[in-house]
Amino acid sequence: MLDDPGLLREAALVGPRWIEANGAGIPVTNPSTGAILGHVPDLGPAEVTEAIRAAEVAQKAWAARTAKERSQILRRWFDLMMTRQDDLARILTAEQGKPFPEAKGEIAYGASFIEWFAEEARRAYGEIVPGHAPDKRILVTKQPIGVVAAITPWNFPNAMITRKAGPAFAAGCAMVLKPASETPFSAIALAVLAERAGLPAGLFSVLTGRSTVIGAVLTASPVVRKLTFTGSTEVGAALYAQCAPTIKKLGLELGGNAPFIVFDDADLDEAVEGALVAKFRNNGQTCVCANRIYVQSGIHDAFARRLAARVARLKTGDGFDVGVTFGPLIDAKAVAKVQEHIEDAKAKGAQVLTGGAAHELGGHFWQPTVLTGLTADMAITRAETFGPVAPIYRFETEAEVIAAANETEFGLASYVYSRDLARTLRVAEALEAGMVGVNTGLISTAEAPFGGIKASGLGREGSRHGLDDFMELKYICLGGIQ
Numbered sequence: 001m002l003d004d005p006g007l008l009r010e011a012a013l014v015g016p017r018w019i020e021a022n023g024a025g026i027p028v029t030n031p032s033t034g035a036i037l038g039h040v041p042d043l044g045p046a047e048v049t050e051a052i053r054a055a056e057v058a059q060k061a062w063a064a065r066t067a068k069e070r071s072q073i074l075r076r077w078f079d080l081m082m083t084r085q086d087d088l089a090r091i092l093t094a095e096q097g098k099p100f101p102e103a104k105g106e107i108a109y110g111a112s113f114i115e116w117f118a119e120e121a122r123r124a125y126g127e128i129v130p131g132h133a134p135d136k137r138i139l140v141t142k143q144p145i146g147v148v149a150a151i152t153p154w155n156f157p158n159a160m161i162t163r164k165a166g167p168a169f170a171a172g173c174a175m176v177l178k179p180a181s182e183t184p185f186s187a188i189a190l191a192v193l194a195e196r197a198g199l200p201a202g203l204f205s206v207l208t209g210r211s212t213v214i215g216a217v218l219t220a221s222p223v224v225r226k227l228t229f230t231g232s233t234e235v236g237a238a239l240y241a242q243c244a245p246t247i248k249k250l251g252l253e254l255g256g257n258a259p260f261i262v263f264d265d266a267d268l269d270e271a272v273e274g275a276l277v278a279k280f281r282n283n284g285q286t287c288v289c290a291n292r293i294y295v296q297s298g299i300h301d302a303f304a305r306r307l308a309a310r311v312a313r314l315k316t317g318d319g320f321d322v323g324v325t326f327g328p329l330i331d332a333k334a335v336a337k338v339q340e341h342i343e344d345a346k347a348k349g350a351q352v353l354t355g356g357a358a359h360e361l362g363g364h365f366w367q368p369t370v371l372t373g374l375t376a377d378m379a380i381t382r383a384e385t386f387g388p389v390a391p392i393y394r395f396e397t398e399a400e401v402i403a404a405a406n407e408t409e410f411g412l413a414s415y416v417y418s419r420d421l422a423r424t425l426r427v428a429e430a431l432e433a434g435m436v437g438v439n440t441g442l443i444s445t446a447e448a449p450f451g452g453i454k455a456s457g458l459g460r461e462g463s464r465h466g467l468d469d470f471m472e473l474k475y476i477c478l479g480g481i482q
């Protein structure tokens with residue numbers, strides 16, 4: 001099924017060496033069919049330690065190369081990813097389920113981080129600061145943090161890795177990666193291409209196995225100077241604590257509960273299309289999904305009808321089937337959470353405009369759902385659904401909706417639709433979130449700083465700021481200059 005079969009390896013990369021699964025280890029299944037795609041090794045603490053040691057050695061030589069040399073290798077990696085975009089997307093759809101066109105989009109998005117940081121690699125500028133004494137000069141330089149551990153989620157099995165690997169390698173760091181057990185083959189394919197691009201042996205390891213076993217060694221190692229984690233807030237908090245004894249630098253991209261606010265003066269068609277992408281991209285399995293849709297009274301009924309009608313026309317099915325918009329959810333646990341949120345909302349008075357039940361395809365498929373009559377006491381209001389359910393809340397005033405939108409522990413993404421410039425700026429400034437989409441439901445791009453506040457995490461990925469998160473400032477004071 002692949003043009004380049006060498007990209008699908010049932011193996012893990014431990015420093016410079018590949019360890020084959022040989023038909024044993026952890027099975028990887030297709031969430032659409034339940035079929036076993038292959039196996040990856042179940043590595044233990046010894047292999048994790050071996051990978052960290054290899055990274056420590058390789059990182060020093062990598063940091064000693066010029067920024068231009070690092071940039072050129074990253075650019076070759078980008079070119080190889082785009083040349084093999086279809087194969088990488090086929091692997092991604094098979095193990096994560098998203099429709100093939102959407103998977104191709106993720107590959108281009110993921111590759112854009114490698115492209116962007118291939119360019120940023122050559123712009124880690126330092127400073128010379130006016131001295132505090134006649135005989136002193138102040139230099140401020142930037143140096144790579146060193147060995148970085150990365151732990152990534154299943155929902156974007158390519159882009160969540162490259163959004164970390166791009167800046168890490170551009171800065172001169174090494175990376176020991178543990179991808180999600182559900183989607184390891186996308187990570188392994190990235191490592192195959194990285195080798196072909198000329199990334200030095202040992203600089204990039206991809207470890208597969210039990211997350212707690214691998215995570216325990218990565219977080220405890222004093223050689224690992226940064227942990228960059230993308231996943232749930234619950235796990236992120238646990239890893240934060242595990243890193244405390246070795247005072248690691250942390251990058252945490254965690255959970256969300258994004259409000260999507262539509263005022264009466266919004267363009268109705270644009271707001272419906274924006275809600276469609278902000279809510280239903282990746283079948284609702286993104287951290288920046290619109291988890292609560294607040295619509296002002298004057299436009300509420302028209303908006304709800306149009307969104308429900310739009311959603312009802314879209315196709316659910318296997319990601320490889322033509323015309324499919326919604327693939328499967330990742331697993332049975334995800335289906336159960338979606339069902340629990342819908343049943344709780346209905347029990348507390350919500351109405352189903354479309355969907356609301358398991359899809360006739362069975363398995364991990366769910367009918368895309370639109371609900372109205374939502375209230376603050378419902379489970380769906382407080383927790384991230386991570387599925388194809390659009391809950392619509394009615395509101396009257398700007399002050400009321402800002403208070404409701406901010407009534408959450410999370411602060412990742414948020415969205416506001418209005419044609420009143422003053423209002424959009426007032427609301428954007430008042431929302432407690434790291435990112436605000438104004439009259440758009442799609443905000444993620446390599447050029448912009450991605451990240452959240454409160455329980456949604458620490459740090460930023462992408463943009464020129466993303467490189468600094470993998471570097472340390474060093475202050476050099478030159479004295480005795482008479």
Ligand SMILES: NC(=O)c1ccc[n+]([C@@H]2O[C@H](COP(=O)([O-])OP(=O)(O)OC[C@H]3O[C@@H](n4cnc5c(N)ncnc54)[C@H](O)[C@@H]3O)[C@@H](O)[C@H]2O)c1
Binds near residue numbers: 154156181212286457
């Ligand atoms: N902020 C972002 O950029 C972003 C992006 C994608 C997903 N997410 C969040 O991730 C969650 C969904 O992804 P998920 O289900 O993979 O999250 P998860 O937290 O269950 O798992 C994330 C990663 O952590 C690993 N892991 C789990 N427990 C661990 C432990 N005790 N020690 C070490 N590693 C451990 C998993 O194997 C996986 O690789 C959602 O909450 C979503 O909002 C956030």
Ligand SMILES: O=C[C@H](O)CS(=O)(=O)O
Binds near residue numbers: 155288444
């Ligand atoms: O799930 C969260 C990812 O960050 C998705 S994206 O970056 O918005 O595509």
